[in-house]
Amino acid sequence: MNGIQPPTIEYGQLSPLLLVFGAAIVGVLIEALAPRYLRKSLQMPVTLLGLVGAFALVLTVVMQGVPTKAAAEGAIAVDGPALFIWGVILVLAVISVLLINDDNEFVASAAAVPGTPEEEDAIAAGGAHTEIYPLALFAIGGMMLFASANDLLIMFVALEVMSLPLYLLCGLARRRRLLSQEASVKYFLLGAFSSAFFLYGMALVYGFAGTVSLAGISDALGAVGGQNTLLLIGAGMLGVGLLFKIGAAPFQAWKPDVYQGAPTPITALMASGTLVAAFGAVLRVFWVALGNLDWDWRPVMWGVAILTMVAGAVLAITQTDIKRMLAYSSIAHAGFLLTGVIATGAEAQNALSLKGILFYLVAYGITTVGAFAVVTMVRDAGGEAGHLSRWAGLGKRSPALAGVFAFFLLAFAGIPLTSGFFGKYAVFAAAVAGGAVPLVIVGVVSSAVAAFFYVRVIVLMFFSEPAPDGPTIAVPSVGTAGVVAIAAAATVVLGIYPEPVLRLAEDAASTLFIR
Template sequence: MTTILAQVERLTVPEIDYGAVAPVLVILGAACVSVLLEAFLPKQSRWPAQVVLTVLALAGAAGALIVHGGAADTVDRGVVTFSGAIAVDPPVVFLWGTLLLLAVGSLLLIADRSVEPGGAFAPEPQAGGQGGGGGAVATRARAVASVMQTEVFPLTLFALGGMMVFVAANDLLTMFIALEVLSLPLYLLCGLGRRRRLLSQEAAVKYFLLGAFASAFFLYGVALLYGYSGSVKLVDIAAATAATDRSDTLLYAGFGLLVVGLLFKASVGPFHAWTPDVYQGAPTPVTAFMAACTKVAAFGGILRVLHVAFQGSSWEWNVVLAVLAGVSMVIGAVLGLTQTDVKRMIAYSSVAHAGFLLVGAIALTPEGLSATMFYLAAYGFTTIAAFGVVSLVRNADGEATHLSQWAGLAKRSPITAAVFTLLLLALAGIPFTSGFIGKFVVFAAAIDAGMAPLVVFALVVSAIAAFFYLRVIVLMYFSEPAADGPTVTVPGAFTTASITLGAVITLVLGVWPAFALDWAGSGQFIF
């Protein structure tokens, strides 16, 4: 007993910089409060309470980030806290800011669709008469109450908190815990669709099973790298790679398994099998959140791992990741041409963009780091707005996502078609959009890093991928609408704000990208 007490007395509580991690604490704290609201508030009071709490949480996290992000210690060198487990440096500040802004756009879509009778979370329409006028009113009231799936708010906040920890994790164990915190709520969110319940639940099961395999790969990689370096800290792994008396087998095997888990979450081909099915089956607001925020979190983690832990051994894995980037581009471009569903087409577009992002990630230069982060921000806002537009085109069965149903859309709703055209051109990388600037800076960084052949290949694939974006534009403007075609619903205030936010930022970053590029290039990772 005396020995135990002596050991306890020698324990020192690690210093925690609460200011540095305040944005994460605000989001995770709000998620816990949100769960309590779900448990104790009556059903009719949950939606307004959850919306107010979510707005306050995002505003509070953004305020804390602005206060800390402008501090000299963060701009100059960053902060390492929680016994070295969390590093808050300039790239993390940029990624956190991007995640919070993207979460605003996603949660605006979720807020509209969680309460709207015809929205993504609404149940299948029931057969049967409505009765008299009073019965119709009562039926509508019951329908509105039944679709308030307010559990989406705590799940989204927990996933967002996990993403913020994931990009700031300074050791692999913390990164794995954050990976699970962000993944588990996403599995549940994918299964919340009620208009196409079977498709939504099938997507959730596929995502869960494949995600479990990817997590296992990640964890086995962590174990092997621990055996190689004797530590899970990124800086210790980097030091071990400089030694000559280590087992290269453990290094290669551990790195390979670790990268598989990371590339799965980033939907990089050929680890993309979950992407089209989940994008199609999940409720559209949830798909928007996954497509934008998860991409930022996954590549944020990839950038930190490659730049901090494995930069010294890049000559051993650079070619492998370059090949995977090319494979991802080809899979996304070629299979995207064959799709007849808008959501699946955007899913394969995501796979192609993951390949372009990986080109910047493996450049391992300050220019490559800033270019990749800018690309993530540009892609995220465009994608959220695109899914917001998709949620507006509906028929009696819900969202009309088959391409044939989009024929002549410009004649039915010129504004909707014009906005979607802008977003598709941005995804294709046409000048004066954020997509063009994103590809330009990533490819320029890759050329400076000596990867000119990969950039030429990427340009060719990008030209091929542009075809399936232009195909939709031609279909909307140069085809006659079907007599029984879908209608474009009048968006709610939240959906309008989300689409406007994404479209405006897509234009602004295409015309005036200097601010975002300067912010993204304000500093490097610390450890």
């Protein structure tokens, strides 16, 4: 009886992933079959139900006990960190989708050339691309898969599933369409380039190890002790592909352009969800597959982390556009997170670093979505008032909104009694415990530099006189207001009593990554 064994697929463990992808496919079917006027009212519930249901399924998996073995024949690792990251991505996705629900942000007809009668017709006809919902769902599913892939091939597939919809979504801004399309093309070209790096690196590593499974690569490392040209070049190229996704210097150039051009709700999704997912993948590749090669990658990572923190903080100072500034801030934060990635050591140390990174991702992700939600609300005739000078005196005209935004900025700056402080503390504490004190000193100095540009926005909003023709504050939709409220509440609660979330992160991190 030597028939072909069917592969075992742990459907229960993979159910959150399957539900998100399933909802995405239902969304595509709705686009194909439902009449135009019904689409939006169908898409929104499907999307939200899919995401909320997936979150419930994540909880169920956790309740049933965190699996100790990789699922789907070792292709996907549903371990503690993966489940935590899934939960975080889903929460961030839900609040981002509430933002995406704002028609005003998306183009009526993407195919119409900007400024032509076709475009005006499309707007007049009330056209809308409801495809954004299934696209977003595919991207979200890709993010989840990216963070839990246990072999390089799956990781590459996830990378593409995550990125391709985002390339498209970036080009769909309703206003400043050329900027948006430029962002889309830039993101696509650079993203394709980095994917190629990743793919080629994967091929080289396969050439060395004879396997694409992360655990297999780790085992193969033992044989050569890391002195293999194929391996080193391959590992370097994998690193380039991954560092591109988190926007670490010197691969950060796409971030400001893309963040600025993309519709703001999509920027919010990218800045939070993609970053979380990409860190999940970085950790898996560098800790699980290349964990024993740390003597080789650590010095490089030190350089990358320092460069990223300094570049993000310094370049942000000269920015005059709020979204570009937040993009550079996101680069600096990626650098802070990298200090945690570097601080490896014994198992307890790894768990400490992982816990710090996980908490940081939660704190940063939620605050980021909130900040971009505020950006969507400050509008003038040409859409969002992106230029910083337009924000002058906002605190006088709209104290509550400006106050919330100032609070988010203080959280980014890591002032105590905000979530950002504990995030930074957790990562830096892990880095100090792991012996990376110089890195932490660079980190705090760049935090001080970064504080300058956050504070500059506060100065503009509160200490400057309002411009006479200043932007109006859009009356927020229920969704947008909800997003701002949720983000502000989370930033406060995590800043005053972070213990429950820290405890969750600790539990998730304690098992480390399964192989």
